[in-house]
Amino acid sequence: xxxxxxxxxxxxxxxxxxxxxxxxxxxxxxxxxxxxxxxxxxxxxxxxxxxxxxxxxxxxxxxxxxxxxxxxxxxxxx
Amino acid sequence: xxxxxxxxxxxxxxxxxxxxxxxxxxxxxxxxxxxxxxxxxxxxxxxxxxxxxxxxxxxxxxxxxxxxxxxxxxxxxxxxxxxxxxxxxxxxxxxxxxxxxxxxxxxxxxxxxxxxxxxxxxxxxxxxxxxxxxxxxxxxxxxxxxxxxxxxxxxxxxxxxxxxxxxxxxxxxxxxxxxxxxxxxxxxxxxxxxxxxxxxxxxxxxxxxxxxxxxxxxxxxxxxxxxxxxxxxxxxxxxxxxxxxxxxxxxxxxxxxxxxxxxxxxxxxxxxxxxxxxxxxxxxxxxxxxxxxxxxxxxxxxxxxxxxxxxxxxxxxxxxxxxxxxxxxxxxxx
Numbered sequence: 001x002x003x004x005x006x007x008x009x010x011x012x013x014x015x016x017x018x019x020x021x022x023x024x025x026x027x028x029x030x031x032x033x034x035x036x037x038x039x040x041x042x043x044x045x046x047x048x049x050x051x052x053x054x055x056x057x058x059x060x061x062x063x064x065x066x067x068x069x070x071x072x073x074x075x076x077x078x
Numbered sequence: 079x080x081x082x083x084x085x086x087x088x089x090x091x092x093x094x095x096x097x098x099x100x101x102x103x104x105x106x107x108x109x110x111x112x113x114x115x116x117x118x119x120x121x122x123x124x125x126x127x128x129x130x131x132x133x134x135x136x137x138x139x140x141x142x143x144x145x146x147x148x149x150x151x152x153x154x155x156x157x158x159x160x161x162x163x164x165x166x167x168x169x170x171x172x173x174x175x176x177x178x179x180x181x182x183x184x185x186x187x188x189x190x191x192x193x194x195x196x197x198x199x200x201x202x203x204x205x206x207x208x209x210x211x212x213x214x215x216x217x218x219x220x221x222x223x224x225x226x227x228x229x230x231x232x233x234x235x236x237x238x239x240x241x242x243x244x245x246x247x248x249x250x251x252x253x254x255x256x257x258x259x260x261x262x263x264x265x266x267x268x269x270x271x272x273x274x275x276x277x278x279x280x281x282x283x284x285x286x287x288x289x290x291x292x293x294x295x296x297x298x299x300x301x302x303x304x305x306x307x308x309x310x311x312x313x314x315x316x317x318x319x320x321x322x323x324x325x326x327x328x329x330x331x332x333x334x335x336x337x338x339x340x341x342x343x344x345x346x347x348x349x350x351x352x353x354x355x356x357x358x359x360x361x362x363x364x365x366x367x368x369x370x371x372x373x374x375x376x377x378x379x380x381x382x383x384x385x386x387x388x389x390x391x392x393x394x395x396x397x398x399x400x401x402x403x404x405x406x407x408x409x410x411x412x
Binding site: 004007011026029031064070075076 | 212215322325336363369379396397404
């Protein structure tokens with residue numbers, strides 16, 4: 001298989017993995033984070049939105065790291 | 079409905095096809111050309127010709143405004159959003175704007191939709207996005223913060239991937255097709271109308287931009303098409319589906335933004351790839367250059383431009399399939 005096609009398939013695997021993680025994250029936020037009961041409405045809003053924002057940021061960071069790792073291991077200087 | 083849509087689609091297709099030719103001639107006459115840096119002979123190609131896609135799209139939608147009066151305010155808002163993004167792109171084509179200014183200005187394309195929501199809440203209200211398996215998401219505050227980026231994000235992401243011949247029309251055709259299928263699955267009439275007209279318009283433009291390109295889209299074309307995809311996502315409530323359909327564009331934009339740590343114009347950092355005398359695109363190996371999708375695919379052994387385009391299309395096909403699966407999972411939940 002050609003190197004370009006091989007890398008494209010690897011990148012699409014990363015893409016599918018991120019898609020799965022995104023859906024899992026939505027489910028986790030809806031079923032777990034949004035069900036944690038906090039009396040104070042301001043604290044509840046801050047908690048729910050803050051945690052969700054943090055989780056999405058972590059997903060993006062993970063995406064960046066996995067790409068950097070892939071580039072250094074399989075693309076650069078091959 | 080099918081006949082009206084077919085006629086509007088056909089008009090969009092024909093007008094884009096004919097207009098692109100005349101716009102290209104005009105751009106050549108005023109010497110508004112760009113150099114095709116990926117070809118060994120470095121030909122000069124007329125640029126900003128993507129404006130024909132926007133004109134074709136607007137014509138097709140205007141034709142349907144009378145036929146679908148229920149959706150008229152939404153269609154007019156859609157047109158306004160796309161026109162604002164295209165004008166920003168056209169300005170950028172003639173007077174180069176900075177990366178941050180371009181991003182900031184494209185955020186204003188969200189204004190027509192915000193105004194519609196404020197002035198006509200009976201027609202359109204910002205809702206909770208629908209996500210696979212769980213249905214409507216209960217996040218409201220975070221959603222308000224990301225709303226302006228639903229237009230500016232795709233607009234800039236599509237623009238950032240428009241680096242090789244035919245990549246912009248080919249990938250956005252597939253993304254529009256996945257939005258069309260998703261709209262059919264989720265029974266979103268407005269989504270069907272808008273994505274079909276966008277698809278027809280892009281198909282009319284494709285023969286000119288496909289490898290070897292006779293015209294360049296310019297920022298006016300790519301920002302306009304990206305904004306159109308974002309506006310369809312927002313107005314037809316297909317936010318997550320559009321996000322998945324544009325994964326290759328978002329991936330590429332995200333790699334660049336994360337690498338250069340901010341919104342910078344591509345002229346401000348070293349080129350991620352270089353072209354050999356035989357026209358092979360290879361990784362520049364420069365550690366200060368951002369990692370882009372083209373750099374990842376080309377690698378150090380390199381590939382011809384059309385081969386890289388084919389590989390990006392493979393990625394887009396997979397993303398479009400994922401988008402349709404996402405829509406199917408949403409349809410189960412709602």
